[in-house]
Amino acid sequence: MGPLLGVRNLQVVSLRRPPILRLTLGCISLLLWSGGQPSIAIDTGEIAEKSWISNPVARHVACRVEANTPSVCQLAGFEDTYKELQYKILSLPEVGLLFETSPNFRTMGTDPKSAPDPIGPHQLPFQLTDPSKKVVYVPPFNQWPSEGSWASFTYIVVAPPDEGDNDGPVQPSEPGLAVLTNAYGGIAGSDFNLADGGSGWTISGNLETVGGSKSSGLQHQAFAWGGLNRYVYGVDEVQNLDFATGLDLAKWYFEASPAVFNREALASSYGGVIRFTVRSQYGDFRSLNDPLDWVTIECESCDSGHGARIVRFVDESLRWDGTEQTVELFLNTNGRWMYDPLNTALDFQYATECQIASVLTNVSRIAILGDFTRGGEGVAIDDVAVISADASLQPAYPLTCQKGCFCRHNPGLVRPTCC
Secondary structure, X not given: OOOOOOOOOOEOOOOOOOOOEEEXXXXXXXXXXXXXXXXXXXXXXXXXXXXXXXXXXXXXXXXXXXXXXXXXXXXXXXXXXXOOOEEEEOOOOOOOEEEEEOHHHHHHOOOOOEOOOOOOHHHOOEEOOOOOOEEEEEOOOOOOOOOOOOEEEEEEEEEOOOOOOOOOOOEEOEOEEEXXXXXXXXXXXXXXOOOOOOOOOEEEOOOEOXXXXXXXXXXXXXXXXXXXXXXXXXXXXXXXXXXXXXOEOOOOEEEOOHHHHOOHHHHHHOOOEEEEEEEEXXXXXXXXXXXXXXXXXXXXXXXXXXXXXXXXXXXXXXXXXXOOXXXXXXXXXXXXXXXXXXXOOOOOEEOOHHHHHHHHHOOOEEEEEOOOEOOOOEEEEEEEEEEOOOHHHOOOOOHHHHHOEEOOOOOOOEEHHHO
8 A cells, every 4th residue: 555645634443442452653543443454543733724603794894983082883793594693892992992882872862972881801702782783982082093093893793592492502703893993984094294214114126226225215205295295205216127018027116014004904994995195206107117006905814825916907997197196996896906816827807895805804015006107207105095985884894705705725614814
């Protein structure tokens, strides 16, 4: 008998009676029964993957919060047979306080909105008593809102046992994410108002000048220029051209700050927009590179760890001639995002809602193209923001995608990261 290749958790055993002899060497056990053939059990040490709970679902939501204002956040859950669900708070916001709604707000909708005492860490998991499944968030007192969200918290929904089976098991959901955005729905953003090295932004893909000095470093300007007010820019002084096509072989990009934009809170941005203002300092915009992958969003952990990338290319509905322009791209299928097959033999396809949602759930990179022209150019950007969908559209994250997709490496598994 030849060697076994790619064995995974192989066990050849008899369940009818225990063996009379067991010999173990490392991960291999030889089992011998009386009057029977010996059998082998191999322990690979592999840890079985946890099953993803697709029903019920605690929906991802985004709730807008103004400074110094107690704000109501509507939670949402779903169960396939429409059972009445219990809602439990699993974690509290990093800053600010979370309250249950007050009795007068539940009955009359009047202030004060919140109960007298906030939910404390010692009370977790905290079961909500408001039948409308609302909580009240109070942001830090006398504090200016940031360009992004105030904080976030997680919660679950619990489905009761089936009717007639009071002793049956209850079924909790996977955690849902509630993101407490600023007043205009901002989840993550950079306005570059501080001269702190570009708020964590960098530039990639630019070449060095003769002598080794960088021509590509991100520069900050602390003054207004048209609609740009304290902005960052990059310049392209060295080009690596393909002499056959005249196109740049290496394009340069503005790379978003990982500390600001690579956050789980972006999961609640589905259905919202990514917005930024751009203006060229110089460059010949009659001679453009091709293709122009203007905005790229990546997720390293998606597709079972193989990675995923969605790209918004310049096309007939999205152009730029170098003049000042505010770009706003929908973070859903209306945004015309293309899904990168990560295989040069395959063509880009329009991204599905679950492909977009999966990437937004665990963003590892956001890049904005600066290298539009075939020659040198200078490009400035300002006020980059990822904004949630309107409150009337919440929960905007697709239910089907939050339930999960079948994994290509193992069709028996369902995961949101497999979308």
